[in-house]
Amino acid sequence: MGVSRRFVLQGSAAATALATTMPSFARAGTINVADDPEMKARLMRMVKVAFPHGQFPDSCYERNCDAIMGAASGNPGQITMFMQGMHDLKDAGFDDMDDAAALAHLQSIEGTPFFQLMRGTTVLTLYNDHEVWEILGYEGASFDQGGYINRGFNDLDWLPDPRITEL
Amino acid sequence: MNAIAQDEAAVVIVGSGAGGGTMAFELTKAGIPCVLLEAGKHFSIDDWVNDEWEAFGQMAWLDARTTSGSWRVATDFSGLPAWLVKAVGGTTTHWAGATPRFLDYEFKARSTYGDVEGATLLDWPITLEDMAPYYDAAEKAIGSTHVHGRPPLAANNNYKVFANGAERVGYTKYATGPYGTNAEPYDGRPGSIHDGFNFQGDKNGSKWSTLVREVPRAVDTGLCDLRPESHVVKITHDASGKVNAVIYVDKDGNLQRQAAKAVCVAGNSIETARLLLLSDSSMFPNGLANSSDQVGRNYMRHLTGSMYAWFDKPVNMHRGETMAGIIKDEVTHNPDRGFVGGYYMETLALGPAFLAAFIEPGAWGPEFANWMDHYNKMAGMWIVGEDMPQATNRVTLSSTTDQWGLPVANVHFDDHPNDIAMREYAYEKAEALYNAVGAVGTHRTPPYPSTHNLGTCRMSANPEDGVVDKWGRAHDVPNLFVSDGSVMTTGAAANPTLTIVAHAIRQAEYLASELKAGNI
Numbered sequence: 001m002g003v004s005r006r007f008v009l010q011g012s013a014a015a016t017a018l019a020t021t022m023p024s025f026a027r028a029g030t031i032n033v034a035d036d037p038e039m040k041a042r043l044m045r046m047v048k049v050a051f052p053h054g055q056f057p058d059s060c061y062e063r064n065c066d067a068i069m070g071a072a073s074g075n076p077g078q079i080t081m082f083m084q085g086m087h088d089l090k091d092a093g094f095d096d097m098d099d100a101a102a103l104a105h106l107q108s109i110e111g112t113p114f115f116q117l118m119r120g121t122t123v124l125t126l127y128n129d130h131e132v133w134e135i136l137g138y139e140g141a142s143f144d145q146g147g148y149i150n151r152g153f154n155d156l157d158w159l160p161d162p163r164i165t166e167l
Numbered sequence: 168m169n170a171i172a173q174d175e176a177a178v179v180i181v182g183s184g185a186g187g188g189t190m191a192f193e194l195t196k197a198g199i200p201c202v203l204l205e206a207g208k209h210f211s212i213d214d215w216v217n218d219e220w221e222a223f224g225q226m227a228w229l230d231a232r233t234t235s236g237s238w239r240v241a242t243d244f245s246g247l248p249a250w251l252v253k254a255v256g257g258t259t260t261h262w263a264g265a266t267p268r269f270l271d272y273e274f275k276a277r278s279t280y281g282d283v284e285g286a287t288l289l290d291w292p293i294t295l296e297d298m299a300p301y302y303d304a305a306e307k308a309i310g311s312t313h314v315h316g317r318p319p320l321a322a323n324n325n326y327k328v329f330a331n332g333a334e335r336v337g338y339t340k341y342a343t344g345p346y347g348t349n350a351e352p353y354d355g356r357p358g359s360i361h362d363g364f365n366f367q368g369d370k371n372g373s374k375w376s377t378l379v380r381e382v383p384r385a386v387d388t389g390l391c392d393l394r395p396e397s398h399v400v401k402i403t404h405d406a407s408g409k410v411n412a413v414i415y416v417d418k419d420g421n422l423q424r425q426a427a428k429a430v431c432v433a434g435n436s437i438e439t440a441r442l443l444l445l446s447d448s449s450m451f452p453n454g455l456a457n458s459s460d461q462v463g464r465n466y467m468r469h470l471t472g473s474m475y476a477w478f479d480k481p482v483n484m485h486r487g488e489t490m491a492g493i494i495k496d497e498v499t500h501n502p503d504r505g506f507v508g509g510y511y512m513e514t515l516a517l518g519p520a521f522l523a524a525f526i527e528p529g530a531w532g533p534e535f536a537n538w539m540d541h542y543n544k545m546a547g548m549w550i551v552g553e554d555m556p557q558a559t560n561r562v563t564l565s566s567t568t569d570q571w572g573l574p575v576a577n578v579h580f581d582d583h584p585n586d587i588a589m590r591e592y593a594y595e596k597a598e599a600l601y602n603a604v605g606a607v608g609t610h611r612t613p614p615y616p617s618t619h620n621l622g623t624c625r626m627s628a629n630p631e632d633g634v635v636d637k638w639g640r641a642h643d644v645p646n647l648f649v650s651d652g653s654v655m656t657t658g659a660a661a662n663p664t665l666t667i668v669a670h671a672i673r674q675a676e677y678l679a680s681e682l683k684a685g686n687i
Contacts (some may be wrong), residue, residue, distance in 0.1 A: 127523035137543025141217030143370040147360030148486035162330030
């Protein structure tokens, strides 16, 4: 995550420098969340419940989860905060909840730094994903294609053409 | 001869945006050498990128600032009270482009609105009549559409929704401008290709900015010594109380001194006030030009709010110019609406990246996802109206320090009851407009980090009421000028850039005449 975007990432001072390893509480020794499919699956579920888009493929959510784990792994304090949050989700039975119960549970932890790390990172990452843009119908950069002047800037046809100067 | 010796007392301009860039061009055109100091880097339009977050990281002023007060920005964006640019050309490089003039009554806010409890309203010491010729000059400089023979921009999709809604609710004063981007080639720059990016800098060069017009033309006179990455930290004065130099940090972090015969401060309202407060001395213990204690006070940011509406058919608001649509019907003083002053409605479009961050800061869950799912069926508008000046809405020096060890600006803001009443009224009118063309949903988006920052060194007839006189000259310091939106006595409803440019042209003419007469 760029330095600049942290200015709009509130409630997650935790989201700082990128690191590559994530310890897990699950076993001894040097630990890496990438090796923990159960935890990744839980995080995926959490994001999908919090930001439910039926038309987004898993690939979009997976890239977002990678960004969350990257944002969480800045220092030992952040890592343990994140790991504890994941652990608490499991203890609450999150894995077995239906979507309505899972949503209600996330609402109950909305104010925690753990949740805000997930929320803030997702807002800045999921909706900056080019595959997501394509699904939402956003065409992005246009200058190198000559702008939208010949690509539909005025193609709305379900309303009459209005005047463009004052009477 | 562009290099000016650091011990040569020159006219020194701090900031190269709408005010400072215009000052540099107008003064050098009149034969007066200037040193133009800009805190940011010198990008070219080829450096801009059509990507919201990447461009934000490239252009935005991201030096530390702090916030306080009950405004929601202090909660949601506590380190980012304002969304401004740190680069040559300043915030003109990312402005959207709307160029309405202030109206006659807006220069007479105190007389027109009367005594509004809690507001520090004043009449400007100048009138629309004083400003009219300079508005003409500014509109020609910018190349505003719809005026002086410039053609209007074509209607884009977002405008079609906006204008049809306006017609159906009975508004009559709607159009695609005036707008500071060429509809057809003008002044050496091409017509718009409707590329959809404004806040990221216009790669096509159709949009006016001081980066593409005033600054290069000033440099071409041979009289402007432009120094990017030169962050002014102090203005010094002599024993008589006249300013005599500025101290700045260069790109290598070294302190430099430039001698000055006059200083024009144009750092935008937050940094301008901060610089004067940082320039305290035994003679000016409360900050330079601050015997009135008005420096930093009466900070205004315009009312603002946005309305996003979605439909069951495609809109594709991201295609085309961002703000090429304006409704003027609500810009009138009619207290029967429950507030004083008026507001514009203007089209506004964001990409999904910014929309997700700003549509409802902090939001998540199925409702939020549903808004985003309607992205390509969404239309948007911005509400921009006059907010009340208040003595306690204020830029002060924070206990937080910046990368140079200097106190950063703290921006304190509370909405005035008039601001809240106007915003609520405007939201209702905006909903009615979109509902009239079949909206299936609408959302009231709160103000973004402030893009219109005004009033912290306000112009006043009486030196006790403000910081500068009717020329923008400090009441306390005869060779110190403020050349940006800080001078605005009240904010009016209009987007401020045109008025900042017009004021700078007027001030440059005055300063040039004073210099030539030997009065400075």
